[in-house]
Amino acid sequence: MKVFFNELFDYNFYCNKKIIDNAMTLEKLPEKSQDLFSHILNAHHIWNARILGRPSDFDVWVKHPIKDWADIHYENQRSSFEITTNADNFEKRIDYENTEGRLFTNTLQDMLFHIINHSTNHRGQIATDFRNNDIQPIVLDYVYYKR
Template sequence: MESHLNQLFDYNFYCNKELILQAKDVVDYPESCKRLFSHILNVHHLWNAAMLGEASEYTQWQIHAIEDWEDIHYNNQRTTFGLLRNTEDLSKRINYTTEKGNTYTTEYKDVLFHIINHSTHHRGQLLVELRKHNVEPLELEYIIYKR
């Protein structure tokens, strides 16, 4: 399980890194895309903080400057790999409270997979938004990454 999660986080890192590089090259990067990509970064950070039992520095929909994305992304990835290396049992459970005030308990492995799935979901939305703004979307499918 840990090996597969490591591969998925490598893929996640690659995709986000490519989108960051593309955003830096687009003159008028769409606000809707800044919002979506910031959200991807924020939620990854929020889950890392929850698994570490720490307070988050960001809110779900906080918007970051493109110039800050790379550092946030790198720190998210570094923190997640640290969690994967230092957690002996991925069925370990964390308690957390949503922004709506609901309390839940979830296994680490499910939270980690959620981070990947959530990122993929919103990257898809972001790519549609880029196309609407005449920016050619990148090919970020997993199978292409694995070739």
């Protein structure tokens, strides 16, 4: 399971880094894409914090300057690898409070997979936003990453 999640987080890191690098080259990044990518970074951070039993430094929809994206992204990745490296039971149930103050319990496996799936979902929305703004989206399909 560790190998599986490390591979997924490598792929997630690769995709997000491609978006960050691309955003730095664009004259104007669409506002919606900036909001969505900040949300990807925030949610990843929040889920890592929940797993580690730490308070989150970010709210779900706080917007970060593009210049800060790489540092936040790197820290998210480092934290996720810390989690997967130290995990001895991916079926372990973790209690947490959502952003609305409701209590939930999920397995570590479900929480880690959610981070990846959530990021993929919003990267798809960013690709659509790019197309809607006449910007060619980056190809981020998993199969291309594996080639």
